[in-house]
Amino acid sequence: MSSNPLRTQELLDLCITFVSESPRNLLSCSLVARSWVNAAQSELFRIANLSVRPDRVAHKFCNALSGSPHLAHHVRELRMGNLPALIQNLDHVPFTHLQTLRLYIKNVSVAVEIYRPLLSLPTLQTLHLRTSSRFSASVKFLALCPTIQHLHLSCREDYEESQADSASSLTMESPFIRLMSLQLEISGGEDPPQHKLDKTALYPLDISELKALSIWGSGSIRWNSLPKTAQESIRIVDSNFWLGELDLSSFRNLSVLRLGMIQGGDAESDVRHTLASISPSNPIQTVVLGLSNGLLRYNKEECAYIDRILLSLASRDIRVEFEFELETRGAEEKVNEWFPAITSQNKFHLIYRPYGASDIWRRDLLPIL
Incomplete structure (x- = not known):
């Protein structure tokens, strides 16, 4: 057994987590020794936040992945604003361990093909989707991410939904997505239409075994339409x-x-x-x-x-x-x-x-x- 505790990889990894809030310190750690590189890069790229100052940070991130594609294996959470052009540059990035995705998509009906590579990743478990699209179109758009278990959806009320905003091409084409937790934040005016929490209104989402439910910002959800199995499991x-x-x-x-x-x-x-x-x-x-x-x-x-x-x-x-x-x-x-x-x-x-x-x-x- 080594007399130097920093030669024990598990202890070294633990020590580096204590400076994980400082990118500058993590960069310095990655230059100390070969044994430090993987642990430092894992913390440095664990959460990639491209929603702040995307003009600089996002392009730096993309350039880093282009030169060193292996860095994408460290990314566990990706946060992005409304950056469709940047998303297209990430089409072939090997996000083999991505678990959480936070997106702002202005209009889901024109974003299907752009976001499909990220949303269809088999490791994706949690999705935070903020959109200006309406509730029904947003729910149908979620057919792109069949593996998610936790969903936070922020969208608009359904009123007079236009054909262009319907995302109808995704209707009833995918298997059910079984959720463990669901957060809904629906914004809108007075007297919105009533939404049921049933299979038809929520397809392709399956909330029959839901464990946690949060609904904010709207009186349009009919709680009495919640499936009995969901009531018993929540x-x-x-x-x-x-x-x-x-x-x-x-x-x-x-x-x-x-x-x-x-x-x-x-x-x-x-x-x-x-x-x-x-x-x-x-x-x-x-x-x-x-x-x-x-x-x-x-x-x-x-x-x-x-x-x-x-x-x-x-x-x-x-x-x-x-x-x-x-x-x-x-x-x-x-x-x-x-x-x-x-x-x-x-x-x-x-x-x-x-x-x-x-x-x-x-x-x-x-x-x-």
């Missing part, structure tokens, strides 16, 4: 305030529940009825109530009902959290005012999340899947 539900009342009695394996509650409308009533539907036999471990900032002028009578339900859940050793955005002033005082029963028993936790982020997906909860 462990994490993350819902914002637009989605209304949920009946959780059939969610037999639900472990984490997050409900957004922004003042106005019937948000308080919806939250109350949703929490009341949690059965005593449900194995739920964490309940998160996402509260809005500002004055929090909630309906006091409804909050009193919610307060008692939360206290009852806490008595079952269920973790109760109140979630605010970062830098919210007086969060604890606001919770004390609107939910005095649970706060008097000191059976709650205050959680702060980044602006505009779904905190459930950022707090290491998905590994339980």
Whole structure:
């Protein structure tokens, strides 16, 4: 056994991970010795972010891969903006270990052939797709990536969808894509059409064995259309305030529940009825109530009902959290005012999340899947 610990490759690899946040230090490490090169390059190219300053960084990245194609084997995550010309330059790059892809595609209907080589990689497991296209066209476009298990889709509502935006050539041509987690962020105006979460509306996606579901930004999703098999398998539900009342009695394996509650409308009533539907036999471990900032002028009578339900859940050793955005002033005082029963028993936790982020997906909860 070597007396020098840095001659043990496993220890050397571990040491290099401690400087992984500094590209300059990783470059320096790669010049120390041959035994350092692979570990340093693995950290340096693990996440390729081409969405920031693509005019410089992206072309540097492409030039590096052109001169040393083996570097592509280190890439585990690729982040790209709306750069179709650059994508075409990566057609023949051997991304043999790419697992996560983050894309912005302005119009999916004209991007099928451009993005097909990346999206069809057999190692791809996670896709973050942000697009200006509509919901139905975006879902059909996903037929290009048959191996994904985790999907984050940000798109627009369906209204009067044009023929050019329909991506109809992909309809019903691929086998189902079985997802473990699904995040939907759908933007649009008032009175959008209702989307079902069934085989027809989501083809080629299969959510029958879904473990985590998050829906933000739209009241157009019909929760009562969620397949029964999905309700029974889902462990994490993350819902914002637009989605209304949920009946959780059939969610037999639900472990984490997050409900957004922004003042106005019937948000308080919806939250109350949703929490009341949690059965005593449900194995739920964490309940998160996402509260809005500002004055929090909630309906006091409804909050009193919610307060008692939360206290009852806490008595079952269920973790109760109140979630605010970062830098919210007086969060604890606001919770004390609107939910005095649970706060008097000191059976709650205050959680702060980044602006505009779904905190459930950022707090290491998905590994339980």
